[in-house]
Structure formats: C-alpha cells, structure tokens
Amino acid sequence: MQEILDTFFNPAVAVQVLPMLLSGLWMTVKLAALIIPLGLLGGLALALAHTQTRSRKVRIAINLYVDFFRSFPQLVLVIFVSFATPFIGIELSPVVALAISFMLSTSAYYCEILRAGITAIPAGQTEAARSTGMSATQTLRHVVLPQAFRNVLPDLLGNSIEIFKGTSLASVLGMSELLYSAQSAQSVLFNPTPLVLAAAIYLALLWPAVRFISALESSRRAQGG
Amino acid sequence: MSQAADSGLIHTFFNADIVRQTSPMVMEAVGQTIAIGVLVIVAGILLGTALATWRFHTQSRVLRALIVGYVDVLRAMPPLVILILVYFALPYVNISIGSVLATFLCLSVILSAFIEECVWSGIMTLPKGQMEAARSTGMSWWQSMRHVILPQALRLSLPQITNRCIAAIKNTALGSVIGFAEILGSAQAASSDYANPTPLTLCAILYIGLIYPLVLASRYLEHRAGIR
Amino acid sequence: MQKKIILEAVDIRKDYGDLRVLNGVDIRVREGELVSIIGPSGSGKSSLLRCCNLLERPTAGQIIFDGEDITRDTVNINRVRQNMGMVFQQFNLYPHLNVLANVSLALRCVGKLGKAEANAVAMEALTQVDMAHKRDAFPGQLSGGQQQRVGIARAVALNPKIILFDEPTSALDPELVSSVLAVMKSLRERGMTMLVVTHEMGFARDLSDRVIFMDGGVVAANDTPDVIFSSQGNERMRSFLSRFLNER
Ligand SMILES: Nc1ncnc2c1ncn2[C@@H]1O[C@H](COP(=O)(O)OP(=O)(O)OP(=O)(O)O)[C@@H](O)[C@H]1O
Ligand SMILES: [Mg+2]
Numbered sequence: 001m002q003e004i005l006d007t008f009f010n011p012a013v014a015v016q017v018l019p020m021l022l023s024g025l026w027m028t029v030k031l032a033a034l035i036i037p038l039g040l041l042g043g044l045a046l047a048l049a050h051t052q053t054r055s056r057k058v059r060i061a062i063n064l065y066v067d068f069f070r071s072f073p074q075l076v077l078v079i080f081v082s083f084a085t086p087f088i089g090i091e092l093s094p095v096v097a098l099a100i101s102f103m104l105s106t107s108a109y110y111c112e113i114l115r116a117g118i119t120a121i122p123a124g125q126t127e128a129a130r131s132t133g134m135s136a137t138q139t140l141r142h143v144v145l146p147q148a149f150r151n152v153l154p155d156l157l158g159n160s161i162e163i164f165k166g167t168s169l170a171s172v173l174g175m176s177e178l179l180y181s182a183q184s185a186q187s188v189l190f191n192p193t194p195l196v197l198a199a200a201i202y203l204a205l206l207w208p209a210v211r212f213i214s215a216l217e218s219s220r221r222a223q224g225g
Numbered sequence: 226m227s228q229a230a231d232s233g234l235i236h237t238f239f240n241a242d243i244v245r246q247t248s249p250m251v252m253e254a255v256g257q258t259i260a261i262g263v264l265v266i267v268a269g270i271l272l273g274t275a276l277a278t279w280r281f282h283t284q285s286r287v288l289r290a291l292i293v294g295y296v297d298v299l300r301a302m303p304p305l306v307i308l309i310l311v312y313f314a315l316p317y318v319n320i321s322i323g324s325v326l327a328t329f330l331c332l333s334v335i336l337s338a339f340i341e342e343c344v345w346s347g348i349m350t351l352p353k354g355q356m357e358a359a360r361s362t363g364m365s366w367w368q369s370m371r372h373v374i375l376p377q378a379l380r381l382s383l384p385q386i387t388n389r390c391i392a393a394i395k396n397t398a399l400g401s402v403i404g405f406a407e408i409l410g411s412a413q414a415a416s417s418d419y420a421n422p423t424p425l426t427l428c429a430i431l432y433i434g435l436i437y438p439l440v441l442a443s444r445y446l447e448h449r450a451g452i453r
Numbered sequence: 454m455q456k457k458i459i460l461e462a463v464d465i466r467k468d469y470g471d472l473r474v475l476n477g478v479d480i481r482v483r484e485g486e487l488v489s490i491i492g493p494s495g496s497g498k499s500s501l502l503r504c505c506n507l508l509e510r511p512t513a514g515q516i517i518f519d520g521e522d523i524t525r526d527t528v529n530i531n532r533v534r535q536n537m538g539m540v541f542q543q544f545n546l547y548p549h550l551n552v553l554a555n556v557s558l559a560l561r562c563v564g565k566l567g568k569a570e571a572n573a574v575a576m577e578a579l580t581q582v583d584m585a586h587k588r589d590a591f592p593g594q595l596s597g598g599q600q601q602r603v604g605i606a607r608a609v610a611l612n613p614k615i616i617l618f619d620e621p622t623s624a625l626d627p628e629l630v631s632s633v634l635a636v637m638k639s640l641r642e643r644g645m646t647m648l649v650v651t652h653e654m655g656f657a658r659d660l661s662d663r664v665i666f667m668d669g670g671v672v673a674a675n676d677t678p679d680v681i682f683s684s685q686g687n688e689r690m691r692s693f694l695s696r697f698l699n700e701r
Pocket of ligand 1: 474494496498500501
C-alpha cells in the first residue's frame with residue numbers, strides 16, 4: 001500500500017512539480033481562452049449564414065464544411081496542419097497551427113449546435129418582432145439569438161468542455177501545457193505522481209462544469225422541455 | 226495559380242510513388258483502427274447500458290453516487306491524459322500493458338461513461354407509466370427493462386449515442402501518442418521516413434472516408450428524431 | 454364626408470407554388486373603422502392579413518398604406534410596420550422577456566426611446582389592456598387571455614394607425630375570450646382602426662362597421678353587418694353563417 005502511495009501520490013514529488021504544473025495549467029487556460037471564443041465566433045458566423053441565406057448553394061457548402069471537419073479526428077488535423085504546411089514553405093508556430101486546426105473543427109461543432117437552436121425558434125417569434133417594425137438584424141439580436149443560446153446552453157457548455165480537454169493535444173506539438181509539463185516531470189523524476197496530479201487538476205477544473213450540465217439537463221427534463 | 230505550381234503541390238502532398246510505397250503499411254493500420262473502433266463501440270455500449278440499468282435498478286444511494294462519479298470523472302478528464310496515465314504510470318507498479326490494449330481499454334471506459342449518460346437521459350425522458358404498464362401485465366422488472374424501457378431509451382438517445390461512437394472512433398488516433406501504429410501513427414512514421422507529407426494526406430483521406438458515412442448517418446438520425 | 458382611407462389592398466394575388474390562395478382581393482379600411490373578415494378555413498383570411506404588412510409578399514397587386522404604395526421595393530418596411538400593429542392567434546410573446554420588456558422592446562429598438570421613456574409608454578399600453586400589474590411576469594406564467602392582452606399592448610404601444618388581428622381569440626379557452634374581446638371593444642371606443650379576422654360572429658355582428666366574407670381566395674361579400682347577417686347573401690355564405698349561428 002505504502003509503495004503504491006509513494007509511487008502514484010508521492011507528496012515530495014508533488015510539492016516539487018506543483019509550480020511547473022501550475023505554469024502548465026496557465027498555458028492550458030490561455031489556449032482554451034484563445035480557442036473557445038474563436039470556435040464560437042466561427043460557429044456563430046456559419047450558423048447565421050446557414051439560417052439567414054436564401055441560397056441553397058451556401059447551405060450545402062456549409063453542410064459539407066461541417067460534416068468534413070466533424071469527420072476529422074482533432075489530432076489528425078493538428079498534426080496535418082503543423083507538419084504538412086512546412087513542406088510548402090509555411091512555418092506556423094505551434095500556437096498558430098493549433099488555433100487554426102481547432103478553429104476549423106470546433107466552429108463546425110458550434111455551428112451545428114447553434115443552427116439547431118436557431119431553427120428551433122418558432123417562426124411566430126420572428127414574425128411578431130418584424131410586425132412591430134424591428135429589422136431582421138434587431139430581431140435576431142433581441143428575439144431569436146437570446147432564446148436560441150438559452151435553449152442550447154447545455155450543448156454549448158458540453159462542447160466547450162470538450163475543447164478545453166482537447167487543448168491537451170498541444171502536448172503533441174511540444175507546447176508546455178498541463179499534460180506536457182506533467183509528462184516531462186514524470187520522465188525526469190521517474191515517478192508518475194505528476195501525471196496523477198495533472199489528471200486531478202483537470203478533474204478539479206472540469207468536474208463542476210460537468211455536474212452543472214447534468215443538473216441543467218435534468219432540471220430541463222423535469223420541466224418537460 | 227500556375228500549372229507548374231499546381232502540379233508541384235500535388236507532387237508534394239499526394240505523391241503517387243509515395244502513396245504506392247506506403248499504402249500497404251497504412252492500409253494495415255486501417256484494418257487495426259477499424260477493429261479497435263468496433264471493439265471499443267461494442268464494449269462501450271454494453272458497459273454504458275449496463276451502468277445506466279444498474280443506476281436505475283439500485284436502491285442504494287452510495288452505489289448511484291459511485292456510478293455518477295465514474296461517469297463524471299471520465300467526462301471531465303481529457304482522453305489523452307487518461308491514456309498517458311494508464312500507459313506510462315502503470316509500469317511503475319510493474320503492470321505493463323501494450324499500447325493497443327491500453328487504447329482499447331481507455332476508449333471503451335470513456336465511451337461507456339458517455340453512453341451511460343445518454344441511456345440514463347433516455348430512461349428519464351420516458352413517462353413513468355411505461356414501467357408501470359409493463360409491470361401491470363405481470364412482467365418482471367428485468368423483463369420490463371429489457372422489452373419496454375431499454376428499447377425506447379436507446380432509440381430516443383440514438384443520435385447522441387451515434388455521435389459518441391463517432392468521437393470514440395476518432396479518438397483511436399490518440400493511440401499514436403503512445404506508439405500504437407494505427408492510421409495516424411503509421412502515417413507519421415512513413416511521413417518522416419520519406420520526408421514527405423503524402424502519408425499524412427493519405428491518413429486524412431482515410432479517416433474522412435471512414436468517418437464521413439457515420440457523420441451522414443448521424444445527421445440522418447437527428448433529422449428523423451426531429452421529425453418525430 | 455367619408456373619413457380618409459388608411460389601408461387599401463388593390464387586386465392582391467398570392468400564390469404558394471402552384472396554389473393560388475388569394476385571387477384578386479380588394480379591400481379598404483377607413484380611419485376609425487373596425488372591419489371584420491370572416492369566412493371558411495383555408496379561404497385566405499390570414500394570407501390577406503399577412504400580405505397587408507408584407508409578412509408575406511403578395512404575388513401581384515398593391516398595398517396602399519396611409520397614401521403610400523408600400524409594395525414598392527424602395528419602401529422601408531420597418532418604418533411602415535411601426536404604424537401597422539399585428540396581433541397573432543398564438544400570441545407569439547417572447548418567452549425570454551418579461552411582460553414589460555415584451556412591450557417595450559420595439560419602442561427601444563425601433564422607436565429609439567430611452568429605457569425609462571420606453572417603459573413609461575409600455576406601462577401606459579399595459580394599463581389600457583389591464584395587465585399593468587403583471588409587468589414583471591414572464592409569458593409562461595400567464596393565462597392565454599392574459600398573454601393575448603399583452604400581445605395587444607405590444608401592438609398598441611407603438612401607437613399605430615391600424616392594428617391587424619388574426620383570430621385573436623381562437624387559441625383561447627371559452628371563458629378567457631370575453632376579456633380579450635372587451636379590450637378590443639375599448640380600443641374601438643378610443644377610435645383605433647382595426648382589421649380583424651375572426652370566428653366570433655357575435656363580435657363581428659355587434660362591433661364591426663363592415664364585414665368582409667372571404668371564400669376561395671376572393672371577397673365574396675363586403676357590406677354592413679346588418680346586411681351580411683340578415684342572410685341575404687349567396688348559398689355558401691348562408692351555410693357558413695348558419696353553422697356558426699346555430700352553435701350559439
Ligand atoms: N406558407 C404557406 N405555404 C403554402 N401554403 C400555404 C402557406 N400558408 C397558407 N397556405 C395555404 O393557403 C391557403 C389559405 O390559408 P390561410 O391561412 O390564409 O387561410 P385562413 O382563411 O386564414 O384559414 P383559417 O381560418 O384556417 O386560419 C390554405 O390552403 C393554406 O394551406
Ligand atoms: Mg388563418
């Protein structure tokens with residue numbers, strides 16, 4: 001038992017690596033703060049284009065984009081963008097490569113969620129707003145989008161959690177975020193405690209969010225909505 | 226773009242020679258990826274459904290909390306972290322599992338957590354009267370579950386379950402990080418051997434060929450659910 | 454002397470694909486008038502109303518509002534709609550906003566009023582429909598009749614020249630209908646011009662200046678309530694009316 005504790009939960013190692021892990025965590029948080037808004041904005045733009053355009057071609061193009069990037073494992077996309085672009089003379093820094101590849105795929109997911117939310121708002125809402133003289137843009141901003149966002153909030157949060165977790169892929173590009181820091185500490189100290197600690201940090205951060213979504217969903221089920 | 230530059234791009238990103246030379250290796254990886262993907266889906270769905278049923282059946286609050294805790298923990302941790310933890314930490318206590326087995330175990334367990342959540346939400350959406358009606362005809366709790374509740378719950382959550390299975394298949398690519406030569410892993414190896422990105426392009430095409438039909442299927446299922 | 458014409462539909466046609474639902478409709482509504490539109494289901498009453506404020510574009514024909522042809526492409530339809538309110542069968546209140554915000558939203562967006570000013574105007578409209586005490590409630594917490602009165606207040610608050618009503622009481626439980634009709638009656642007494650699609654024959658007979666009977670996408674009769682309800686019209690109108698009048 002003591003051996004297991006010393007191996008996986010070694011206090012001395014934990015204390016030693018904590019500063020390193022915290023700076024890794026800071027990097028993780030910064031990446032998430034960059035990637036999540038980018039994806040959300042991209043997704044919102046796509047969803048608005050999809051729902052507001054009259055052109056069938058635009059809608060088909062957006063569907064293709066969304067399905068294409070939904071079919072791409074995130075890691076494959078990250079690797080492709082960062083390792084294939086140098087062959088044509090484009091050197092992307094890891095952050096940029098990561099941001100581009102995440103933006104491409106997460107905007108597809110956000111688009112799906114928001115599009116479903118927008119199309120679920122009854123036409124009567126738009127008609128009522130337009131009948132009072134509000135413009136199409138005002139109607140979207142004050143009537144349709146607030147309701148759509150509220151209705152799909154659990155899905156938006158769930159997707160954002162997935163993206164936050166996805167920042168761990170940055171370790172593959174050698175960016176010293178939380179997982180990478182833990183891995184390097186583990187290989188230097190020959191002890192897995194840093195990995196356990198990193199997992200615990202993710203858990204501490206995201207468990208409340210996961211709980212919140214579950215609670216939100218079950219309360220909506222109870223309301224029959 | 227000029228024609229020369231155009232063919233240059235193709236020469237770089239989709240070099241026919243390199244495709245020919247590396248495709249046996251990559252195709253073997255495709256078989257492995259599909260095999261692992263199918264196994265993960267079967268194991269994940271079975272385990273997840275069993276957990277949801279258990280959570281519904283048990284009267285013990287402790288047990289219910291444990292199941293919810295299991296689900297939450299696996300939903301809150303990045304799959305890559307779980308994979309690396311299992312693969313690199315277990316050897317310290319002399320448990321050594323290969324990268325294929327580690328990938329299979331981790332992805333199955335993660336998928337089971339998400340499936341539990343989907344099935345549970347399906348069960349909760351069903352009207353209480355369903356179980357009562359089934360029991361009133363003399364069926365046992367398990368019979369009611371098997372013939373009345375679960376079929377409906379699974380069907381209600383089919384779109385979400387499909388999406389989760391797609392995510393699980395995509396996560397097989399994470400195996401490359403611990404040295405499982407699935408599609409991405411073998412493509413990366415080939416790409417550095419030949420100093421050419423063609424294997425990576427091939428890998429991307431293969432993944433899309435593999436998963437795109439599933440994405441279309443999930444779109445169809447969502448569409449059908451929306452109509453009902 | 455006759456009052457001036459507020460709203461005029463000239464030879465309106467409306468097609469949905471191959472289906473012609475309005476086939477050359479002409480109507481006129483003068484200032485201060487209450488005009489009811491009755492007719493069998495599917496005869497095109499809602500389509501006509503929705504063409505009037507261009508929620509649907511007429512396939513052909515003109516809508517003249519306050520002397521201006523609003524079917525021309527250069528017309529700013531949002532400006533026009535401020536002066537032409539609409540009340541819907543399904544209320545269509547905004548579920549994410551409380552009663553006061555439901556009424557004041559357009560005042561702030563369209564009328565460019567400040568918050569305090571918009572709220573004051575909205576409260577005045579809510580008082581008119583006897584809903585001021587529910588200013589902080591959300592639509593989901595109100596009965597159908599209360600929701601519809603808020604819907605009327607939303608239209609009234611913009612101080613329009615005319616209000617279009619599309620079966621405002623059809624979605625209500627019978628005991629809630631009278632409160633909404635009472636509000637409409639008081640609006641009429643204040644001189645509001647109204648164009649009302651309704652299945653409430655009592656309301657049409659007692660309160661309208663004129664009744665339009667629509668059938669198969671055309672105006673089959675257009676006369677005073679006395680004439681319409683004295684059953685002098687054609688066969689279809691008589692059978693339509695007898696069905697309703699016998700129900701009472
Ligand atoms: N958006 C639409 N697309 C296609 N057909 C439509 C559309 N809206 C209405 N219609 C058709 O137009 C015809 C007239 O409909 P409308 O709603 O104007 O009738 P109505 O007189 O208001 O009937 P009700 O009393 O049932 O409300 C109907 O046959 C209806 O099916
Ligand atoms: Mg109608």
